[in-house]
Structure formats: C-alpha cells, structure tokens
Amino acid sequence: MNQLLKSAIAAFYRLLEVIMVLCMVVMLIMVFGNVMLRLFLNSGIDLSEEMPRFAFIWLTFLGAIVGLHRRAHLGVDMVVRALPLIGRKVCWGISQAIMLICAGYILYGTWLQHEIIAGNASPVAQISTLWVYGVSYVTGTAIAIICIANLVRLLLGMVEEHELIDVNEEGMSEIQEVEHELAEQIARKGS
Incomplete structure (x- = not known):
C-alpha cells in the first residue's frame, strides 16, 4: 500500500x-x-x-x-540555523501552519469568486475563465495537503533534521548535500 x-x-x-x-x-x-x-x-x-x-x-x-x-x-535561514533542534522544529511547524492557512485562503477566495470567474469568458478564445483561474483550486488543495502531511510527520517525529532547513545552500550540489548529511550523522553517532 x-x-x-x-x-x-x-x-x-x-x-x-x-x-x-x-x-x-x-x-x-x-x-x-x-x-x-x-x-x-x-x-x-x-x-x-x-x-x-x-x-x-x-x-x-x-x-x-x-x-x-x-x-x-x-528563504532566509540564518536565524533558523542558529537555533537548537527544538527551535528548528517549532519554526518549521509554524511555517507549515502559515502556509496551510494561506492555502486555505487561496481555496476560500477562489470559491468566493467561483461564480464570477465561471461566468466570464476570455475576450478572444471565449472560454470560461474558470479554465484559467480554476488552477488555484488545484494549487490551494495540493499545498494544503503537503502542509498537513508535513505537520502530521512533525507531530509523529518523522521529520528528519535536514528537512527543518528549507533553504539549500547556494552552489551546493545534491551529492555534496548527501555527503554533508552523512558526515553530520556520523558525527552525531560518534558523540
């Protein structure tokens, strides 16, 4: 499954x-x-x-x-990187909650404008503008689902430490990031 x-x-x-x-x-x-x-x-x-x-x-x-x-x-991660692990988790949870609220407003705003959007046709193609602006239903729903899943993972303790910093360092390749994570894990296990 x-x-x-x-x-x-x-x-x-x-x-x-x-x-x-x-x-x-x-x-x-x-x-x-x-x-x-x-x-x-x-x-x-x-x-x-x-x-x-x-x-x-x-x-x-x-x-x-x-x-x-x-x-x-x-994003800017200077302050978050300076925080201890619990502070990073709190900040990450707050950011996920704020994004969830914004996704809710996207959905709610689109729903409030639904009849107006559906009733208007584009000037040239003469298609309902719901085909254009209705994508915000998809976006709001998908972002809400991602944020809810992230919050659930956070509450269940399934969020890894590297996920708490949402900003990837500039110029760092994926391989370098994996190497960096492995080195941190080895250092933590050795302590």
Whole structure:
C-alpha cells in the first residue's frame, strides 16, 4: 500500500511537470510565432496574446506546488540555523501552519469568486475563465495537503533534521548535500 501511494504521488508530480513543460512550449511557440508574423507579414494571431498569458498563470501556480514539494522556494535561514533542534522544529511547524492557512485562503477566495470567474469568458478564445483561474483550486488543495502531511510527520517525529532547513545552500550540489548529511550523522553517532 505504501509503495502504491508513493507511486501515485510520483505520478502526480510527473503530471504537473509535463503540464508545466507544455505551458512553456505553448508560450514559446505562440509568442515567437506572433513576433515572426508581426515582423515579416505585418499581421498576428489574436489568440497568441491570450493563450501564453493563460499558460503562464498555470505554469506559476503548478510551479508553486512542485517547488514546495522539492523544497525549492527561496528563504532566509540564518536565524533558523542558529537555533537548537527544538527551535528548528517549532519554526518549521509554524511555517507549515502559515502556509496551510494561506492555502486555505487561496481555496476560500477562489470559491468566493467561483461564480464570477465561471461566468466570464476570455475576450478572444471565449472560454470560461474558470479554465484559467480554476488552477488555484488545484494549487490551494495540493499545498494544503503537503502542509498537513508535513505537520502530521512533525507531530509523529518523522521529520528528519535536514528537512527543518528549507533553504539549500547556494552552489551546493545534491551529492555534496548527501555527503554533508552523512558526515553530520556520523558525527552525531560518534558523540
């Protein structure tokens, strides 16, 4: 069961990454194509103004989910690194709780605007803007689930020490991070 859940989670993030790549391809092709048409044929495609903007919105919102999952968001860790382990856990728990509240506000705000968003059509494509801004339902839900899972793991003592610092040192490769973690574990066991 655990392996099935891990496979489903990996498939979900893989799907998000594929959608993000498709958004980037749409943006690249439509903007570049429109620039070339305007430059050489003095014309353009009206849809090329709207669709890249919509793709950018999806790219941004889905990227927030993937970034949270990979712990890739920007942050300042100077104070947290100076704290003892219990202080790091408290700060990490507070940050997860704040992100959970923000995710709740994203969901609530989208729900409040649902009828307005669903009732409006985009000017050129004439599609419901719910197809554009409805991605915030996905983002708010996914971020809330990630934060709840992290808080549960924290309460059960399943969060590892290296996870408490959400900022990766600049220029440090993944291999260097693993080596650094191993050295810390060896040093702790030797003490």
